[in-house]
Amino acid sequence: xxxxxxxxxxxxxxxETLKFPEGFLWGSATSAYQVEGNxxxxxxxxxxxxxxxxxxxxxxxxxxxxxxxxxxxxxxxxIEWSRIEPKxxxxxxxxxxxxxxxxxxxxxKGFTVMLTLWHxxxxxxxxxxxxxxxxxxxxxxxxxVKKIVPYISDYVDLWVTLNEPGVYIxxxxxxxxxxxxxxxxxxxxxxxxxxxxAHKKAYKFLxxxxxxxxxxxxxxNILSFEVSHxxxxxxxxxxxxxxIFDNHLFYLFTKGAHDxxxxxxxxxxxxxxxxxIPRKMEIxxxxxxxxxxxxxxxxxxxxxxxxxxxxxPIYITECGIASTNDDRRNRFLIAYLQEVARAIxxxxxxxxxxxxxxxxxxxxQMGFEPRFGLVEMDYKTMExxxxxxxxxxxxxxxxxxxxxxxxRFIGHTVQAEEVLEKRQKEIEKEIENHQ
Numbered sequence: 001x002x003x004x005x006x007x008x009x010x011x012x013x014x015x016e017t018l019k020f021p022e023g024f025l026w027g028s029a030t031s032a033y034q035v036e037g038n039x040x041x042x043x044x045x046x047x048x049x050x051x052x053x054x055x056x057x058x059x060x061x062x063x064x065x066x067x068x069x070x071x072x073x074x075x076x077x078x079i080e081w082s083r084i085e086p087k088x089x090x091x092x093x094x095x096x097x098x099x100x101x102x103x104x105x106x107x108x109k110g111f112t113v114m115l116t117l118w119h120x121x122x123x124x125x126x127x128x129x130x131x132x133x134x135x136x137x138x139x140x141x142x143x144x145v146k147k148i149v150p151y152i153s154d155y156v157d158l159w160v161t162l163n164e165p166g167v168y169i170x171x172x173x174x175x176x177x178x179x180x181x182x183x184x185x186x187x188x189x190x191x192x193x194x195x196x197x198a199h200k201k202a203y204k205f206l207x208x209x210x211x212x213x214x215x216x217x218x219x220x221n222i223l224s225f226e227v228s229h230x231x232x233x234x235x236x237x238x239x240x241x242x243x244i245f246d247n248h249l250f251y252l253f254t255k256g257a258h259d260x261x262x263x264x265x266x267x268x269x270x271x272x273x274x275x276x277i278p279r280k281m282e283i284x285x286x287x288x289x290x291x292x293x294x295x296x297x298x299x300x301x302x303x304x305x306x307x308x309x310x311x312x313p314i315y316i317t318e319c320g321i322a323s324t325n326d327d328r329r330n331r332f333l334i335a336y337l338q339e340v341a342r343a344i345x346x347x348x349x350x351x352x353x354x355x356x357x358x359x360x361x362x363x364x365q366m367g368f369e370p371r372f373g374l375v376e377m378d379y380k381t382m383e384x385x386x387x388x389x390x391x392x393x394x395x396x397x398x399x400x401x402x403x404x405x406x407x408r409f410i411g412h413t414v415q416a417e418e419v420l421e422k423r424q425k426e427i428e429k430e431i432e433n434h435q
Contacts, residue, residue, distance in 0.1 A: 006330040018341050019401040024354025025112055026397040027074035028374060029318050030056070030066060030280040031119035032083075032164065034361040043127040044120075052364035060102050063384070066375060067358055070390050071397045075106055076219075076317060076354045078116035078163070079152075081144055082123035089143070096151050102351030103155035114317070115152070115356070116160040116219065117145055117202065119167060120178075120364070125389045130193040130194075131180050132168070143393055145202045149209065157214060160262055160317065161202040164221040164252055165195040177365045194251040203257040218261035219317040222247050222308070228272040233312075238271045238278035247304070258276050260351075261308055264318035268297035291322045292370055298335040305343035305350060313351045318339065320356035320368035322363075324406040327409075329389035334409045336386075337402055355393065359384060 033039050037052035044050065057065055067075055083095040118141065122131055145161075171178040172402035173188045203216050218305050225242050227235035250260065270281040285290065288296040305314060321332040337353065344350050363382055368379060376392035379384075392409070395403055408414060 015404045016290060017399050017401040017403045018338065019399075020341060021344065021351070022400070023351075023399060024398075025073045025074035025315065025354075026171065026393075027076060027111070027114075027352070027354045028358035029114075029354040029356050029363065030358055031078045032080040032115065033078075034120045034357075034363070035128075035359065039080050039082055039121065041086040042080065042121040043082070043124050043131075043179045044364075046124070048365060048367070052382075053362050054377055054379075056359075057098075059382070061105055062109070064109055066384060066386070068111070069228050069253055070386070071394045072111070073397070074112040074114065074352060075358075076114040076160070077106075078119035078160075079103075079148065080121065081126075081141075084148055085123055085144055086125075087127045093149055095228055096148060099148070099150065100151050100155070104151050105161040107155045109382065112157045113155060114160060114315070115156045117141075117148075118161065119163040124217060127135075127180060129232075132194050133187050135194060136192050136264050138201055142201040142205065143196045146205060149206065151391045153210060153214075156258070158315070159206055159214060159216045160219050161199045161216065162217045163197060163374065164200075164264060165192070165218070166246060167221045168195070171365075173175075192250075193253075194248065196287055199254050199367065200257050201399065203254075213259070214300070215259035215313070217258045217260040217315075218249075218250070219251060219264050221264045221266070222304045224265075224268040224297065224303050226268065228270050229341060232273045232278075234273050235278045237271045238273075242269075242271070243307075247307070258312065260313040262315050263304065263308065264316035264356075265301045265304060265316065266294055266319070268295045268300040272394035274398060290328075291324060292366070294322070294337075296321070296332065298332075298339045301336055302339040302343050305340070306346060307350045308334075308341075309348040311349070313349050315352040315354070316350065317354050318346070318356040320372045323370050324371050326387045326389050330385065330392050330409045334402060335395070335405055337396065338407075341402065361406055 028032065031192040033042055033044060035054040035056040037050065037055045038055055039045065039050070066256055070433055079099045083092065084099070086092050090093055092158070102111060102230060103115070129136070131137065167190055172181050173184060176183065199218055204217050207213060225239040225248050227239055246356055270283065271278040272281040275413065283295050290296065301319065319336060321329055340350055340353060355374060357372045359375040360367055360371050360377035363372070374387055374393060376387055377386040392406065397408065
């Protein structure tokens with residue numbers, strides 16, 4: 001029987017703000033097709049049109065002002081290839097000037113600008129020629145990059161050549177829910193190789209043209225994998241192979257062509273050995289999930305950051321939750337950023353965090369129903385409404401860290417007495433209602 005100490009040990013508790021590195025980038029992200037509206041030359045228009053979307057094409061100044069008021073010091077956005085080159089080798093100078101003004105506006109407001117050159121959509125003429133399966137498309141993309149970059153380079157601090165190449169392949173060839181969908185292993189291989197080629201061509205051009213160097217990378221969707229049974233060799237092998245294929249393969253094929261790693265993190269996947277080949281475990285009934293059924297698993301972002309850490313800067317280029325319950329977004333922000341801070345403390349060179357998304361927007365085949373925004377969209381009036389989570393994020397940015405009091409969102413410092421007192425009142429109300 002253990003002996004009872006004469007004196008209880010003193011509580012050891014740190015109430016200091018959980019700090020991030022000096023110069024850390026805090027912002028949010030959007031993509032052109034998802035927010036601008038009326039991108040009539042994009043291939044998605046004939047598949048599932050975004051229509052007027054958020055009308056950011058005309059409202060970008062006020063949206064950027066919102067982000068500035070929320071204390072963001074960085075912003076990630078994309079430009080629309082189909083606007084700039086609506087017909088093959090015919091460039092729209094008015095659209096080029098539009099994007100120059102958009103980026104200039106961000107810089108005059110003091111933002112660090114991260115620009116994505118390709119975020120899923122293609123000009124219709126590129127799609128008609130076979131899209132990314134066509135071996136000529138990397139050259140078309142290179143020509144587009146060479147045309148647009150000289151006009152806008154003064155207003156860009158970090159370049160993202162491609163957004164989530166793996167997701168593009170998965171949604172087109174595996175799920176087959178995106179434009180030009182079909183079942184084709186050869187199509188997957190061609191698309192993958194052409195996307196790696198496109199990145200390398202853009203990377204080479206940007207560094208050759210601007211040798212002083214503005215960092216160039218991609219935004220890659222990175223998944224956290226876990227076995228369901230820790231002693232299952234088959235599940236462990238499946239986790240290893242899935243991790244290599246989904247998280248490392250593009251980097252391996254483009255080795256030496258990344259100045260930073262851009263990580264989009266949304267998914268944690270458990271593999272269960274209930275067949276010859278371990279399969280994804282359905283978690284909707286057993287774990288906390290977003291409105292889209294994606295598991296809420298903060299520890300996963302720590303795992304992927306430490307896995308990819310290799311003396312190269314990392315930016316979290318997307319991370320967010322689809323939820324109409326903004327309290328969940330608050331808990332999400334605190335829990336995930338805690339894990340980012342833990343990764344930094346363990347030596348990972350994380351330099352910025354971009355929440356997805358600044359505003360609710362068009363979420364591809366899922367339409368407008370998912371609500372990711374720090375700012376709520378009323379799609380009928382186009383009015384923007386700041387959610388409380390946006391103000392929590394502002395507090396974090398102002399302190400360049402997580403103040404101890406914000407940990408209450410995830411239950412830290414909540415005392416048993418106040419919970420039990422509230423519960424007692426609930427019980428009394430239940431009894432009263434049944435009488």
